[in-house]
Amino acid sequence: MTTAEYTPKLGLYIAGEWLSGEGRDTHRVVNPATGEGQADLPLATAADLDAALAAAERGFKTWRATPPEQRAAVLVKAAALLRERGDHIARIATLEQGKILAEAKGEIPASANLLEFHAGEAQRIYGRVLQRPAGTRSMVLQQPIGPVAAFCAWNFPIMNVVRKIAPALAAGCSIILKPSEETAGSACEVMRCFQDAGVPGDVAQLVFGVPDMVSRQLLASPVTRKLSFTGSVPVGKHLMRLAADTMMRATMELGGHGPVLVFDDCDLEKTLDLLVAHKFRNAGQVCVSPTRFHVQEGIYDKFAAGFAERSKRLNVGDGLAKGTQMGPMANPRRPEAIDALVQQAKGAGARVLAGGERIGGAIGGGGGFFYAPTVLADVPLEAQAMNEEPFGPIALLRPFATLEDAVEQANRLPFGLGAYAFTENARRQNLLIDAVEAGMLAINTVRLSWPDAPFGGVKDSGYGSEDGPEGIAAHMVTKSVHIA
Incomplete structure (x- = not known):
């Protein structure tokens, strides 16, 4: 096996542009089967994160107004591209994460199925009308919460990325995703599927960087309205403390035993x-x-x-x-x-x-x-x-x-x-x-x-759910409207 087999173009994806080099610090992506370095990943600066936040704020305003059937069509197209490029992406996942190729390939249909399910759910976000005296109305609405800061682990480098992006886009939210630097190539290739499927550049951002610096800056910003995290219990509790300062919603998929x-x-x-x-x-x-x-x-x-x-x-x-x-x-x-x-x-x-x-x-x-x-x-x-x-x-x-x-x-x-x-x-x-x-x-x-089933835990394993209708509901806020 040679480094030449590792072929993804690594970079940050901010406001519709792929960024690399330009004096940024880098992280060396390693092949776990050999211990050898394969490529250098650029890491986000504070200015990059500010740009991502500004893009997410702009993107939310346009994406929430995008008709649900149009959002659904984009997700279906992303699923098709993921299946089409599956062998290529799975090979990258094995080269940087180590899992056997059959398991990496198994992430492709699972991720595509998730996208297709969320495409359907994007068109099934319902409210309700309450009984009131004649001439008056009360309604309950479900509306997208806003820009999401999502962090995911390296163990499922394809599936974890889709699991964060799909419900956010289905709900009408924009998202800034920080996957693991150790499996950056998989995340970049999956993001290209979303890009080529027609997700606007301001709606989905991909950043890598020093975890503590990235999390502190994204979670301190008033732009960010929701935290979604997959990872260990100690890191999850640390991020929850940061998120508490702005009272943002959180979905925490933490460790188990x-x-x-x-x-x-x-x-x-x-x-x-x-x-x-x-x-x-x-x-x-x-x-x-x-x-x-x-x-x-x-x-x-x-x-x-x-x-x-x-x-x-x-x-x-x-x-x-x-x-x-x-x-x-x-x-x-x-x-x-x-x-x-x-x-x-x-x-x-x-x-x-x-x-x-x-x-x-x-x-x-x-x-x-x-x-x-x-x-x-x-x-x-x-x-x-x-x-x-x-x-x-x-x-x-x-x-x-x-x-x-x-x-x-x-x-x-x-x-x-x-x-x-x-x-x-x-x-x-x-x-x-x-x-x-x-x-x-x-x-x-x-x-x-x-x-179609919720994925999540209780006790120290976190709260909130991913997948299923519950995964999209976690990206919505409830609003009551009363008209006299």
Whole structure:
């Protein structure tokens, strides 16, 4: 693999123009499979951010007045361009994020479907008329909130960008998006789809920069009316504090620590096949990744052996290489952090059934940022990995006895994003639906994300929803009108 394979034109997109160079500081985009630099990304200056804010303010005035069917047509066109350019964009995502090419390609139809759903919802933003005495009227209207400042993570470099832009545009808002600098090429190529689909230059802006500087400037501005963030709990809480000064609305999709409750009446082999593939998808760098596997005592040993056996068979390597089932981690910080968690858990008494070590070269140097798929059994509750989101290829296994024990463990942590349960007992399923504290619960499946369903968490995992009608509603304000 050579640097020449990484072909996106990196830049800032402000007021309809692509900007680069001109003395700006730069960030080196690295290939996680090799540790080698691929291209330099220009970073926004304070003046660039001021220009983006001014453009978003202008853009909102025109876009909110754009007929909904016209906004919908633009989103449908963007979806078509995304599908048309999908192979090219997916390859860029693998080169800069590390995930296997099949997973990167999977982001394309998921993102296009989301755009098409939001296109339909743009034409279904309803209000209502209230009953009043003859000759008078009361109405409830839903109106776009205003310019949005959105920040998204590197783990889904295509989908995360679309997930921020689509509902904002559908609602009639303008947006300034700051994706991760580590996956800038994917974001630039997706933004070109919106540009070529006819989104006016002032309506959608793309900036990169020093995160603290960018967030402080965008969130301090009275132009910004909404914050949308996908990322870690500590950073999310920091941004919420900044946003509080201007009382702006916020949608916060924060970290998780996905509990998996496996009962003894499940289809064990099918459950194992589903969970191992889902656990190590994107090297475990998924906010809804299944992480804490609480398994009923009668099948615990068989489950642990089957999970470890399947994990050991996974082919780890370059995401572009044929036959690779799990790629590298996204940056040199991740394998180092994962190894620290594994060593601490081992010291606390956990048993290593698979993996437990870095592979594929020196961390921070050549050879890429690889960590073996890791399965730890009998992990003590006091282990750090059982209490902090690992965000990596670690499966943590513990037995439980009763339904009450399982629910207690599922709800033990302050996180509440995605949760999973595997049982054929319908009554137990209903009890879990009521008892498990999570924004999303999957029973006998691992899929939590659908275009028409809300995606979001509770407790420290954030609030508000993306996707579904709720995602667009989060970009609207309610106004009551009374006429006498």
